Amino acid sequence: MVFFRNDSEIKTKSLSTPDAFVRTDVPPALPGLHVMCVWGQPAGDDDVHTGGGVMRRSNADARLNIEVFKDGVDWRDSGVYDALPQRFALDSEETEFLLDDRNIEGKKIDTRDKEESVFSPSSQIDRRRKFRNLLSAMLGISKRTNEWGFLKFKQPFGVFDSKGTRLKTAGEAARAQLVLLVEGGQWMWPPIRKGYIRTLPQAHSGRDISLETVSVQPVVFRIRGFLTAQECDDIVEMGKPHMVYYIVIFSGMLYGFI
Numbered sequence: 001m002v003f004f005r006n007d008s009e010i011k012t013k014s015l016s017t018p019d020a021f022v023r024t025d026v027p028p029a030l031p032g033l034h035v036m037c038v039w040g041q042p043a044g045d046d047d048v049h050t051g052g053g054v055m056r057r058s059n060a061d062a063r064l065n066i067e068v069f070k071d072g073v074d075w076r077d078s079g080v081y082d083a084l085p086q087r088f089a090l091d092s093e094e095t096e097f098l099l100d101d102r103n104i105e106g107k108k109i110d111t112r113d114k115e116e117s118v119f120s121p122s123s124q125i126d127r128r129r130k131f132r133n134l135l136s137a138m139l140g141i142s143k144r145t146n147e148w149g150f151l152k153f154k155q156p157f158g159v160f161d162s163k164g165t166r167l168k169t170a171g172e173a174a175r176a177q178l179v180l181l182v183e184g185g186q187w188m189w190p191p192i193r194k195g196y197i198r199t200l201p202q203a204h205s206g207r208d209i210s211l212e213t214v215s216v217q218p219v220v221f222r223i224r225g226f227l228t229a230q231e232c233d234d235i236v237e238m239g240k241p242h243m244v245y246y247i248v249i250f251s252g253m254l255y256g257f258i
Contacts, residue, residue: 023217035068158184195213
């Protein structure tokens with residue numbers, strides 16, 4: 001199977017344009033949120049879908065291509081050519097190793113068989129490590145980003161698909177095609193632009209939640225549908241027995257709050 005990037009999904013669901021940022025004292029950017037298009041193909045024969053049907057093609061070399069929109073901004077229509085997305089292509093040998101992410105944990109491995117032993121669980125860990133090292137080098141990610149210290153508390157960066165599912169390998173990234181890297185380590189929805197509304201289906205509640213971007217800089221969302229009116233009333237009733245008058249002084253006057 002051949003993987004291709006979906007450019008329309010990238011532009012409409014993941015990237016902000018420079019005019020979405022209102023501040024003029026700092027560059028337009030979402031620091032630490034990077035959008036990537038990943039498309040790849042292992043070596044061997046594959047089916048290519050064309051307008052006239054399916055064509056069988058022999059592909060001797062594995063390929064992995066990564067296009068990076070750093071800090072979540074799409075500069076392609078702005079005329080700023082030195083800020084265009086960075087593109088990387090890996091050589092066939094390294095790509096073949098990274099893309100083959102077959103999970104055979106629990107399967108007995110014969111270490112005498114070289115072809116079989118390369119897919120051992122330890123090789124899977126090595127693939128994941130190499131993939132993360134590759135992304136770190138591409139984006140210039142360093143654990144030390146300031147002089148505050150406390151590096152032991154800093155989370156490693158997270159790699160996700162467009163719905164927030166965490167990805168571990170290059171194979172998973174190639175299948176996802178649209179990939180978001182968050183240096184803070186935890187998922188966040190891209191704000192896109194002020195007024196952008198994203199509908200998030202909630203399986204556990206049976207209703208949808210709307211996430212509206214109130215601000216891109218800083219990122220602020222308004223959540224609609226998070227609680228129903230009845231749920232709000234229930235929370236108030238649960239809290240009433242624990243509420244007491246609370247005396248505070250403001251501008252020389254006494255106010256009582258419940």
